[in-house]
Amino acid sequence: MRPVVLLLLLSLFSAVAEGAEPHGTPARALLMLADSPPELRTRLLACADSAAAAGNRQLAGEALGYAGTSFRREGRVDSAIVCYRRAVELDGGEDQLAALLDQLLLRNGPGDADEVVERLAAAVLRGEIVPGPAMIARRAWARFQQGMPDSASALFDAARQLSAAIGVDLAPGPTWRYRMGRVALELEQLQAAVNLLLPVAAQARGTDEEVNQMLEQAGNPLGMTRRFQDEVARRVLNRDRSEVALATALGGRLFSLSASDGFRPGGLLVPAPRTSSRRTARRPLLAIVLMPPGDTLATADSLALALRRHGLTTLLLQLRGHGLSVGSSCPLPDAWFDREAMLEARVARDVRDALSAVNRNTPVDTARYIVVGAGPTAPIAVEAALLDPRVKALLLVNPEPAPVERGLMRSRLARLHRPVFFQIDPERTAPSHWITEDFYRAGDAAASRVVETRMGGVYLAQFQNDPDLAPRFLAWLDATLRPTAPRSTRPGPRR
Numbered sequence: 001m002r003p004v005v006l007l008l009l010l011s012l013f014s015a016v017a018e019g020a021e022p023h024g025t026p027a028r029a030l031l032m033l034a035d036s037p038p039e040l041r042t043r044l045l046a047c048a049d050s051a052a053a054a055g056n057r058q059l060a061g062e063a064l065g066y067a068g069t070s071f072r073r074e075g076r077v078d079s080a081i082v083c084y085r086r087a088v089e090l091d092g093g094e095d096q097l098a099a100l101l102d103q104l105l106l107r108n109g110p111g112d113a114d115e116v117v118e119r120l121a122a123a124v125l126r127g128e129i130v131p132g133p134a135m136i137a138r139r140a141w142a143r144f145q146q147g148m149p150d151s152a153s154a155l156f157d158a159a160r161q162l163s164a165a166i167g168v169d170l171a172p173g174p175t176w177r178y179r180m181g182r183v184a185l186e187l188e189q190l191q192a193a194v195n196l197l198l199p200v201a202a203q204a205r206g207t208d209e210e211v212n213q214m215l216e217q218a219g220n221p222l223g224m225t226r227r228f229q230d231e232v233a234r235r236v237l238n239r240d241r242s243e244v245a246l247a248t249a250l251g252g253r254l255f256s257l258s259a260s261d262g263f264r265p266g267g268l269l270v271p272a273p274r275t276s277s278r279r280t281a282r283r284p285l286l287a288i289v290l291m292p293p294g295d296t297l298a299t300a301d302s303l304a305l306a307l308r309r310h311g312l313t314t315l316l317l318q319l320r321g322h323g324l325s326v327g328s329s330c331p332l333p334d335a336w337f338d339r340e341a342m343l344e345a346r347v348a349r350d351v352r353d354a355l356s357a358v359n360r361n362t363p364v365d366t367a368r369y370i371v372v373g374a375g376p377t378a379p380i381a382v383e384a385a386l387l388d389p390r391v392k393a394l395l396l397v398n399p400e401p402a403p404v405e406r407g408l409m410r411s412r413l414a415r416l417h418r419p420v421f422f423q424i425d426p427e428r429t430a431p432s433h434w435i436t437e438d439f440y441r442a443g444d445a446a447a448s449r450v451v452e453t454r455m456g457g458v459y460l461a462q463f464q465n466d467p468d469l470a471p472r473f474l475a476w477l478d479a480t481l482r483p484t485a486p487r488s489t490r491p492g493p494r495r
Contacts, residue, residue, distance in 0.1 A: 026051075027063040031403050032438055035411035037074065037341070040404060041067045052090060061091020065099060070404040072099075073340040077107050088119070094129045101138050105145070106338065113145035133163040133170045141179050149186040156180050174200045175334045181214060190218045194228060202235035204331035205324075211331075243268070243324075246298055250305060255315065256324065257357035259350050266324030267317040268297045270304045271362040284313045285481075286358055286369040287395075288351055290377035290384075291318045292459050293333055302463040303372075306470035313364050315354055319347055319377065340402065344380050351384035351391075368392045370477065374459040375400045379409045385416055393480050394420045395473060397459055399439060406435065413443035419480045421473050422450040425462060449476055 027047055034040035044067040051059035068083030084100035097119065104112040120139050123129045131139075140155030163170040170176060181196035194215065201211045206229075215232075219225030240254070247253050252270035259265055272284035287307050289300055300316050307314045318325040320343060321335045330336075336343050351371060359366050370393045373381025378399035385391035399422065401409045413420070420443055424436050440450050451472060455465035463469050 025059060025062060027059060027066055028403070030063075031066065031406045032410060032435070034407040036408060037070050037404070040407055041070050044070070048086070048090075057090045058093075061087040061093065061096055064090065065096050066404055068099060068103075069402070072103065072338055073402065073404065075339050075342065077103060077338060081107070092123075092126075092128050094123075097123055097129065098134070098138075101142075105138060105141055108145055113142040116142035117146070133159040133166075133168060136162065137170060137176060137179075140183070144179070144183050144186070149183050152183045153187055153189075156183060173334060174203060174332045178211065181211075185214055185218055190222055193218045198228065198231060198235070200332070201232045202239070205236050205326050206232050207326045207328050208331035209328050243297055246301060250301060251308065252304070252314075254324065255358075255361070257350075257354055259346075259353045261346070263320060263327050263329060263346075263350075264325075265317060265320060265347075265350050265354070267291065267315055268304070269358060269361065270308050270314045270316070272308060272311050272313045283363050283365040284311055286355060286364040287312050287314045287372060288354055288369065288384075289314060289316045289372040289460070290347070290351070290374070290380055291316055291322070292375040292377045293319060293322055295374070295459055295461075297323070300460040300463070302467075303460055303470060306463065306474065310474050313358065313362060315358055317350070317354055319343075320350075345383065347377075347380050348383035348387055351381075352388045355388075355390070366390070368481070370394065372397070374398060376402070379405055379412075382409055382412045382416060385418060386412055391418070393418065393477060395423065396420055396439075397423045397462060398425055399436060406438075410438055410442045413439055417444045419444055419447035420449075421476055422448065423462065423469065423473070424450065424452055425456045425458075426452045427456050447480060 027044060030040065030043045030047060034043055044063045048060040048063040048067070051057075051063065064083045064087035068080040068087060071077075071083060072080035081100065081103050084096060084103060087096040088100050101116050101119065104116050117139060120129075120131070120135060120142075124131055129135060136155055136159040140152045140159060143149075143155060144152035160170050177196045177200050181193045181200070184190075184193035184196060197211055197215055197218070201208060201215060204211065206212065215228045216225050219228045243254060247268050247270075250268070250270045251273070252268055254266065255269035256264045256266040289303065291297070291300065297316050297318075304314045304316060320327075320330040321333045326332070330343070355364070355366060355369055358364055368390050371381045371384050371391050372395040373379070374397040378396040379401040381394055381396060385394055399409070420440070422436050422440055424433070426433070436450060440448055451469070453462045453466045453469055456462070457465040
């Protein structure tokens with residue numbers, strides 16, 4: 001029976017792949033076909049069983065890896081690890097191994113660190129991986145979890161030396177800085193710990209309680225705790241200066257709101273220009289732009305300015321854990337790991353809260369507004385529109401949901417059935433034309449548009465590079481939201 005299922009999957013994939021993604025696999029084809037995460041996992045696990053029975057270990061490992069990622073995004077760590085273990089045993093690829101090791105290191109249950117060390121040693125011995133800086137760093141953190149900080153420190157040093165030799169920064173993000181800081185603090189290398197942790201504390205704007213405690217632990221013996229606190233505040237202030245200058249240049253201001261769960265997301269509010277006949281003028285339309293990770297507020301300046309000149313008020317809203325949107329429950333971007341699904345749903349609810357908050361500060365139309373998503377924030381914009389019928393149109397720039405969320409986003413667009421302006425850079429490999437085309441056809445295709453930029457650019461920077469994009473979008477928006485005049489009819493005959 002299982003080989004028959006595999007043949008059906010292969011034939012289904014062939015039908016989907018025609019004119020779609022010619023370099024894809026049956027497992028990848030399933031990503032767009034499933035309407036929900038549970039349905040996707042059921043199909044992926046069936047695909048893995050059929051592929052394994054037919055001797056296709058690579059396909060089985062790929063399907064299991066996707067299933068593990070889907071479980072992980074919902075915080076179902078144990079189920080994710082089960083899938084990743086099977087994927088590694090069948091496929092043995094470095095990506096599958098890295099996913100398993102990262103999950104074991106985060107869970108840090110009994111025996112997890114031992115498994116990381118053993119699996120790494122076995123993979124190197126079999127020639128499946130060449131240990132680069134990231135793999136050495138994973139082994140270092142596992143040694144620390146085993147209670148061997150000296151070994152961990154030596155391995156971190158080796159990883160950093162190798163990184164320097166090949167020109168790669170081992171610790172660009174907060175996770176590895178935090179981990180190396182923990183090791184340095186354990187070994188009472190206080191200044192090294194402080195150097196590693198200060199950037200993390202500043203990025204979190206002083207809201208990461210564990211990092212604050214670690215800085216205090218390092219500062220007390222040195223008598224410099226207050227000085228470290230002041231340094232964090234100074235770095236935050238320096239970073240804010242450029243954003244305050246940007247807000248002033250755009251005619252706006254930095255803005256924060258109180259979400260329904262008490263968190264305080266933040267961003268940049270750019271009100272529409274005041275009109276002379278304010279009493280008779282309609283309240284301006286609001287555009288809420290969900291800033292993608294990695295984009296600064298300055299990246300969206302051209303879009304915000306174009307919207308303002310067109311009479312729209314714009315809120316550039318940063319995701320929780322990013323920029324101004326930080327708090328003790330989500331102080332850093334890495335806090336999303338293992339709970340992406342929950343946080344995406346929470347940010348989608350932040351959008352509705354933002355409309356009310358903006359209206360309390362500057363009058364906007366509360367009966368309708370638009371939402372902009374770019375890259376990984378595109379699926380959040382779609383979910384926000386599903387939650388609030390007042391979202392009348394969407395702008396989605398290079399929509400890039402997580403691969404295991406493609407089918408869910410497609411299903412939501414079909415249910416939403418509202419006008420969407422898809423803007424894509426044709427030179428980007430992900431998402432490619434076939435993904436955007438599927439999203440376009442799933443929704444209100446008659447009222448939607450797919451537009452390519454001629455100049456390229458990542459996400460919202462496209463508006464900086466191609467001056468024709470904003471006018472094209474605004475012309476479409478005006479036509480889409482133009483009120484339809486009621487049809488005049490002759491009065492009926494008197495009786």
